[in-house]
Amino acid sequence: MSEATEETPTAHVVIVGGGAAGTTCALFLARAGITSTIFDHDRTILKRAELHNYPGVAPIGGVAWLAQLRETLAATGMSSSIGERATSLFTEGARVGAASENHRVEGDYVVIATGQLNADFTQSVNMELTEPAQPFVTTNIVVDHWGQTNVDRMFAAGVVAGFPSQAVVCAGSGANVAIGIASTVRGAYWVDHDEAPKPVTP
C-alpha cells in the first residue's frame, strides 16, 4: 500500500450502516487516506450469524467477526461513529450528508450500507429503489458496478444494494465502493496492495 502524504488528495465520507459492508468500506477508505463518519444504530444481522463460510477464517460468530473488524478500523484513527439511526440524506451543492435526531454530518460522499432494514430515509434525496429479489430484504437501492446510485456522490453497498446476504460478499461490496471513491479522489485507479516482505538473501 502506498503511504498517504500531506499532498495526497483526501475526502470525508459519511457512511450509513456499520455492519459488514459499511465497516469494510470505512477500513478500505482509511487505507486510502480517506476519513469517514459512520451512523449505526447497532442492528446488524451479524448478531444472528455464525460464519462458517468466510474464506480463510475459522468458524466465528458474526458479532466476534465484526468486533475484530471494528478494532482494525479503530486502529487507523480515520473513522468515527454515531450510534443513532440516520433519518434523512441531503445534498448541498457539491456536499452531501446524512442526519439523525441529534447529528448532521456532511462530507464529499455518502455510502448507504443499511442491510435488510427499511431504507425509506433515502427518499429525502429521491434515490432510486427497486424490489429486492432476496427474502427478508425490505428495499434495494439501484446501483452500478461501483455502487453509484442515481444521486451524485451517493453510493450503496451490501444487502441494501442487492448483494447476496453473506458477510464475505457484503464486505467485498463495501470494499469495492471504497476503491471506486478512492480512485476518484486520487485521480488514478487505487490499487490497495501490501507487498510480502522480501525474502532474506544469504
Ligand SMILES: Cc1cc2nc3c(=O)[nH]c(=O)nc-3n(C[C@H](O)[C@H](O)[C@H](O)COP(=O)(O)OP(=O)(O)OC[C@H]3O[C@@H](n4cnc5c(N)ncnc54)[C@H](O)[C@@H]3O)c2cc1C
Ligand atoms: C440468522 C442469520 C444467519 C446468517 N448466517 C450467515 C452465515 O453463516 N454466513 C454469512 O456469510 N452470512 C450470514 N448471515 C448474513 C450476514 O450477516 C449478512 O450478509 C451481512 O451482515 C450483511 O451485511 P450488511 O452490511 O449489508 O448489513 P448488516 O451487517 O446487517 O449491517 C447493516 C447495519 O446498518 C445499520 N442501519 C440500518 N439502517 C440504519 C439507519 N437508518 N441509520 C443508522 N444505521 C442503520 C444497522 O444497525 C446495521 O448495523 C446470516 C444472517 C442471519 C440473519
